[in-house]
Amino acid sequence: MSLSGAILQVRNLSVSFGKxxxxxxxxxxxxxxxxxxxxxxxxxxxxxxIRVISTLQVPDEGGVxxxxxxxxxxxxxxxxxxxxMPDHVGVYAGLSVHxxxxxxxxxxxxxxAKKASVIADVVELTDLGDLLDREVESLSKGMRQRMCLAQTxxxxxxxxxxxxxxxxxxxxxxxxxxxxxxxLRRLGKTVFLSSHILSELSPICDSVSIIEKGRVVAHxxxxxxxxxxxxxKTSFDVTLLKDPGNELEPLLSQLPGFMLVMIQxxxxxxxxxxxxxxxxxxxxxxxxxxFVISGISKKEDNLENIFMSLTTGExx
Amino acid sequence: xxxxxxxxxxxxxxxSLNILDWxxxxxxxxxxxxxxxxxxxxxxxLFMQTLALCVIFPFLAGSTxxxxxxxxTWALLRTTSMTPGELIRGxxxxxxxxxxxxxxxxxxxxxxxTLLGGxxxxxxxxxxxxxxxxxxxxxxxxxxxxxxxxKGAASYISTPLFFFFPMLAALNGAGFTYLSxxxxxxxxxxxxxxxEPKAFYLTISVIFISGLGSLLGAIxxxxxxxxxxxxxxRIGIFMLYGYAAIWFFVYAPSLLNMGGDRDFLIxxxxxxxxxxxxxxxxxxxxxxxxxxxxxxxxxxxxxxxxVLFTPGGIRNLLFCVLIxxxxxxxxxxxxxxTLNDPNIDLVTxxxxxxxxxxxxxxxxxxxASLMALAWFLGQCGCxxxxxxxxxxxxxxxxxxxxxxxxxxxxxxxxxxxxxGLGMISTPFNLIQTSGSYGAINFQRGFxxxxxxGAVRVDTIFNIATFVLFTVLGCxxxxxxxxxxxxxxxxxxxxxxLDLPDTAPVLDDSGIEIDPSGADDSESGSDSQVETSKxxx
Ligand SMILES: Nc1ncnc2c1ncn2[C@@H]1O[C@H](COP(=O)(O)OP(=O)(O)O)[C@@H](O)[C@H]1O
Ligand SMILES: [Mg+2]
Numbered sequence: 001m002s003l004s005g006a007i008l009q010v011r012n013l014s015v016s017f018g019k020x021x022x023x024x025x026x027x028x029x030x031x032x033x034x035x036x037x038x039x040x041x042x043x044x045x046x047x048x049x050i051r052v053i054s055t056l057q058v059p060d061e062g063g064v065x066x067x068x069x070x071x072x073x074x075x076x077x078x079x080x081x082x083x084x085m086p087d088h089v090g091v092y093a094g095l096s097v098h099x100x101x102x103x104x105x106x107x108x109x110x111x112x113a114k115k116a117s118v119i120a121d122v123v124e125l126t127d128l129g130d131l132l133d134r135e136v137e138s139l140s141k142g143m144r145q146r147m148c149l150a151q152t153x154x155x156x157x158x159x160x161x162x163x164x165x166x167x168x169x170x171x172x173x174x175x176x177x178x179x180x181x182x183x184l185r186r187l188g189k190t191v192f193l194s195s196h197i198l199s200e201l202s203p204i205c206d207s208v209s210i211i212e213k214g215r216v217v218a219h220x221x222x223x224x225x226x227x228x229x230x231x232x233k234t235s236f237d238v239t240l241l242k243d244p245g246n247e248l249e250p251l252l253s254q255l256p257g258f259m260l261v262m263i264q265x266x267x268x269x270x271x272x273x274x275x276x277x278x279x280x281x282x283x284x285x286x287x288x289x290x291f292v293i294s295g296i297s298k299k300e301d302n303l304e305n306i307f308m309s310l311t312t313g314e315x316x
Numbered sequence: 317x318x319x320x321x322x323x324x325x326x327x328x329x330x331x332s333l334n335i336l337d338w339x340x341x342x343x344x345x346x347x348x349x350x351x352x353x354x355x356x357x358x359x360x361x362l363f364m365q366t367l368a369l370c371v372i373f374p375f376l377a378g379s380t381x382x383x384x385x386x387x388x389t390w391a392l393l394r395t396t397s398m399t400p401g402e403l404i405r406g407x408x409x410x411x412x413x414x415x416x417x418x419x420x421x422x423x424x425x426x427x428x429x430t431l432l433g434g435x436x437x438x439x440x441x442x443x444x445x446x447x448x449x450x451x452x453x454x455x456x457x458x459x460x461x462x463x464x465x466x467k468g469a470a471s472y473i474s475t476p477l478f479f480f481f482p483m484l485a486a487l488n489g490a491g492f493t494y495l496s497x498x499x500x501x502x503x504x505x506x507x508x509x510x511x512e513p514k515a516f517y518l519t520i521s522v523i524f525i526s527g528l529g530s531l532l533g534a535i536x537x538x539x540x541x542x543x544x545x546x547x548x549x550r551i552g553i554f555m556l557y558g559y560a561a562i563w564f565f566v567y568a569p570s571l572l573n574m575g576g577d578r579d580f581l582i583x584x585x586x587x588x589x590x591x592x593x594x595x596x597x598x599x600x601x602x603x604x605x606x607x608x609x610x611x612x613x614x615x616x617x618x619x620x621x622x623v624l625f626t627p628g629g630i631r632n633l634l635f636c637v638l639i640x641x642x643x644x645x646x647x648x649x650x651x652x653x654t655l656n657d658p659n660i661d662l663v664t665x666x667x668x669x670x671x672x673x674x675x676x677x678x679x680x681x682x683x684a685s686l687m688a689l690a691w692f693l694g695q696c697g698c699x700x701x702x703x704x705x706x707x708x709x710x711x712x713x714x715x716x717x718x719x720x721x722x723x724x725x726x727x728x729x730x731x732x733x734x735x736g737l738g739m740i741s742t743p744f745n746l747i748q749t750s751g752s753y754g755a756i757n758f759q760r761g762f763x764x765x766x767x768x769g770a771v772r773v774d775t776i777f778n779i780a781t782f783v784l785f786t787v788l789g790c791x792x793x794x795x796x797x798x799x800x801x802x803x804x805x806x807x808x809x810x811x812x813l814d815l816p817d818t819a820p821v822l823d824d825s826g827i828e829i830d831p832s833g834a835d836d837s838e839s840g841s842d843s844q845v846e847t848s849k850x851x852x
Contacts, residue, residue, distance in 0.1 A: 011816055054395050063812035070813060076397070084395040090387030107396035151392070 007032040007159055007190045008053065012062030014214075015048050022048040024214035025062070030192055030207070032158075035185050037202055038194040040211035046194040047087055049211070050163045053192070054084040066159060083152025087163040089144045091136040097147055098132040101154065108155040118154055126150040126180060142173030149180065160184065162193040166200045178204050234272045234298060235261065236279065241292040242266060251289060255281055266294075358429050362443060363494040365422055369450060370486055373415060377458020380407050381534075400538035404531055407459050408452075415451030419444060442502040450486070453527045460530035463537040464701070521563050529556045533593055550625045553593070554639060561642040591683065592704070598636045599690035599703025600627060629793060633691040633786065640683050681778035686711055688785035695789045695798065718777075 008030040015023040023045040030036045040046055051057035053064050055075035064071045066078045091100065101122070105115045123129055126146045131139065139147065145165055152160055165181075166174050181191050182204055195201050202208060208225065210218040218225050243266050252258050257274040272279045286293060384390035393403060423444070430437045493501050509516040536549040624634055686707050693703035792798075 009815060011812055012810075014810075051391070054391075056391055056394060059811065061810035061812075063815070065815050068815065070815075072811065073813060079395050079397060082395065084392065086388045086391050088388045090384070090389040090392070092389065104392075104396065107393060107398050109397050148392075155397075 005032045006030060007067060008036075008192060009065040009068075010049070010053070010062070011064075013049065013052060013059055013064060014061040015045075015052060015057065015059050021214050023052070023059070026211070026214070026216050028209050028216055028219045030190060032190055033185065033188055034206035035181060035191045035193070035204055037198075037205035037208040038192060038211065039198050039202070039208055040194075040196065042196050044196075044211045045214040046196075046211060047163055050084075050161055050192075050194060054082065054161050055079055056084075080155065081157045081159060083155070083157040083160045085145075085148050085152050085160070085162045085165060087167075089148040091139075091144065093137055095136050096133050097128060097136060097139070100136050100147060101150060104151045105154050110154060118156075122150040122153045125153065125183065127176075140173075142169050142177070145169065145173075145177065146180070153184075158188070158190060160189055160191045160193075162191065164195060165193055166195060167197070174200065234276050234279070235269060236272065236282075237267065237269050237295075237297045238293060239295040240266050240268075240286075241294050244268075244291060247289075248291075252282060252285060255285065258282060358426065358440070359494040359498055361422070361426060361429070362500070363490055365419070365447065366450070366486070366490040366494070369415065369418070369447065369454070370490075373418075373451060373454045374458060376414065377411050377455050378461050380411060380459055381462040381538075394538075400535045404459060404463075404534045404538060407534075408455050408531060411455035411458065412448075412452055415455065416448060419447055419451075439500055439502060443500045446501045446505070449523070453523055456527040456530040460534045460537075463534040518563055521559070525556055525560050529553065529593065532556065546627060547622060547625055550627070550635065551622075553597075554625065554635075557639045558642050561645070591686070591708075594636045594639060594683070594687060595690045595704035595707060596700045597627070598632050598687040599694035599698065599707065600632055600700040629695075629798060630691070630786075630790065632694065633687060633789070636687045636691075637684055640680050640687070643680060644677075678772070678774055678778075681775050681782070682711075685778040685781040685785075688782045688789070692785040692789035692792065695792045695796070714781075 006029040010026055010028050013023055013026040014021065026045075026049060038046055038049070048057065052059050052071060053066065055071045055078055058072065067081060069078050071078055092103075095103065098119070101119045102115065105111075105119060110118055123132065126149055128143075128146060128150055131143060131147070134143075136144070136147070149160075149162070149165070152162075162181075166177055169177060178201065181193070181201075184191055193201060193205075202222065205222065207221045208219070209216050210225075244263075248263060248268060249260050252260065252270070257272055257278070259271045259273070261269040261271055263269075270282070272282070283293065283296075381390065384393070394400075398406070426440060427437070430440055490501070493499055493504050497504075505516070508519075532549055532552045536546055536553065539546045539549060624631060624638060627635075689710060690703045690707035693706050694700060698706060
């Protein structure tokens with residue numbers, strides 16, 4: 001159905017609760033096999049969007065397609081291929097982890113020997129082996145998250161929808177959780193996860209959508225968003241072997257796209273407008289004029305900064 | 317686990333002892349050891365058990381889904397391969413087995429008592445069956461109540477309220493049967509069946525309908541709000557009402573004999589059952605994601621046949637009125653056979669037939685008027701619970717106002733609440749007159765529908781309000797551009813069924829904007845409209 005490699009396609013999606021437009025004309029695609037971060041402050045509309053994707057909420061406008069299937073017309077086949085982890089993982093009292101997994105295997109119509117082997121697989125993957133006989137209620141938050149993730153994997157879905165999976169985890173559990181998600185990507189799964197803290201999971205995301213007040217304000221790979229944020233400018237910090245004095249500015253200013261930001265002894269910073277590949281002209285020009293470069297660093301615009309500027313309305 | 321096994325062993329042991337003994341003496345155990353005190357003990361115990369079931373079980377049943385909602389496990393379950401039907405069925409049987417387990421706990425004790433005499437074992441088993449039916453009924457209605465209430469706390473309160481009157485009646489009946497009469501409910505039912513078989517089956521089917529209807533309603537509430545997917549449930553609801561209508565039809569003649577209280581209680585109960593879910597369906601508002609459009613595309617002919625059964629806009633109202641119409645034949649029943657009975661006073665009987673027909677028509681018109689009001693409120697944006705209760709209250713207030721006006725000006729035949737000469741076409745009077753031998757006299761305040769030149773003000777009132785609210789509702793729908801009865805276009809037109817060919821478009825932010833995107837998406841939806849038209 002879908003021409004592109006997108007596993008998830010969201011088009012003109014709007015959801016209102018009374019007067020609140022929780023989701024307002026949201027559009028984005030998520031490519032197959034990536035980890036996609038859905039990031040925005042509390043109340044931005046993440047959970048609402050996720051509920052529509054997970055076939056739990058009927059939108060007012062637009063549509064969502066998973067694997068080219070519409071969530072409204074083909075929810076059943078979508079559910080077969082989608083693992084959903086809600087923002088708060090509720091548990092049934094009195095069940096052990098193993099019973100919990102067995103129960104959810106049965107809700108996926110997995111029975112008998114298949115059930116045992118599937119549970120064994122997900123238990124190994126999510127490292128729940130030691131916890132199988134523990135009562136679900138006695139688990140820590142991190143353990144519960146892992147158990148719920150195990151549950152989403154039982155029917156071997158291609159797409160995992162995780163609502164705030166890392167919130168409330170201690171640093172160690174968060175790192176373990178990241179590793180687990182990376183492992184899932186290695187297994188070919190697409191992971192769509194939301195977070196209200198950018199730094200929490202963005203290091204492992206291949207692409208992100210940033211949502212605020214129901215609108216997606218930025219979407220793309222992290223590189224793309226960084227480039228866009230700096231309006232095509234990339235900053236570089238350069239350290240030379242010796243102090244260039246005043247010679248530097250007249251020399252480099254002849255290059256179109258070069259702008260000196262500051263110079264301080266042996267160090268200087270410049271902004272390069274245009275294709276980043278062509279910044280090598282700067283290095284060539286420097287070396288042909290006898291300047292020896294001892295260090296270059298491309299200044300990463302911190303994602304946190306991007307997030308802050310996007311969500312404080314600067315972009316809108 | 318150990319305790320369960322011990323219990324089962326005891327039950328098995330006592331049971332086998334009992335059977336052995338019964339075989340040896342070839343008579344009932346109570347013939348051997350019968351004593352008054354143990355008999356009483358068994359009845360007291362049975363009563364206590366009923367008490368426990370009626371008091372505890374509604375709380376248990378009422379939180380079954382709402383607890384899952386508040387713990388967020390419900391959302392998880394609904395993304396699995398379980399259908400709403402399976403989920404509700406699972407909930408129902410889980411509750412039922414909990415209830416049966418409660419019964420099993422007490423079983424060994426009771427079985428031992430039967431050894432001492434009192435109640436025969438098979439009677440006790442039958443009595444347990446009655447208790448199981450009670451549990452099943454509470455479970456079914458509780459699942460519905462729990463599915464209706466979104467918030468856990470509200471459900472804890474609403475369910476027992478829901479059950480308050482039925483449970484009070486049940487306790488009253490159980491107390492009377494067990495403690496005063498010292499009989500089992502089973503034996504009472506057998507007597508009931510022998511003396512009035514039709515009323516017996518009517519009562520049984522009321523329990524059956526309300527139980528099954530509750531489960532269907534819960535499935536309906538749990539299903540995605542997508543008209544095509546809720547079609548089977550709606551048809552099921554329709555068929556249940558059809559069943560109820562047939563029972564009315566069959567039972568109506570025996571109402572003639574005016575056995576008194578119970579007949580009218582049953583009638584009022586039916587009217588109540590009719591009302592609540594229908595008012596909610598009528599007032600459900602036109603939120604029709606994927607209305608008939610989808611069905612029309614897949615099955616153009618079926619969509620025309622089934623259009624009334626799909627939710628949305630005026631279809632809600634029409635669906636409810638259609639159900640009400642199912643009950644009209646009951647009002648038309650000619651009961652020649654009864655009239656030929658020499659034991660019956662012909663004047664009273666003829667009056668009874670007229671009364672019955674009038675009663676049906678006035679109740680039906682009243683229901684239609686109420687449905688229209690609920691529908692109108694739904695179109696205005698009230699939720700279905702709010703619409704239903706507002707409609708009900710408004711109607712009562714209107715009647716009370718008319719009553720005041722009537723008392724002020726003394727107008728005859730005005731629809732008003734008046735114990736002596738009221739109209740039976742309001743729930744107020746229906747409840748008031750039900751269970752009264754004088755019901756016929758209340759209805760006499762109006763001329764019969766079948767009198768030449770008769771004008772029934774209550775009917776004019778109800779028909780007028782029906783028309784008024786239908787027109788108002790249509791007006792609101794047109795102003796708000798909401799689906800009315802549209803089959804293909806206009807109806808939830810903003811929902812996309814087909815993926816537009818365009819890449820995602822981000823607006824305002826300046827990121828990833830594709831200027832041609834907007835045009836493309838428009839032409840995309842145009843072509844979609846065209847396909848629908850082609851099929852139409
Ligand atoms: N069931 C609901 N009823 C009313 N308002 C809701 C409901 N769910 C979410 N909202 C509102 O929609 C907005 C978005 O909520 P949500 O999607 O939960 O945000 P997030 O997950 O990004 O924190 C919030 O303003 C919230 O109050
Ligand atoms: Mg959220």
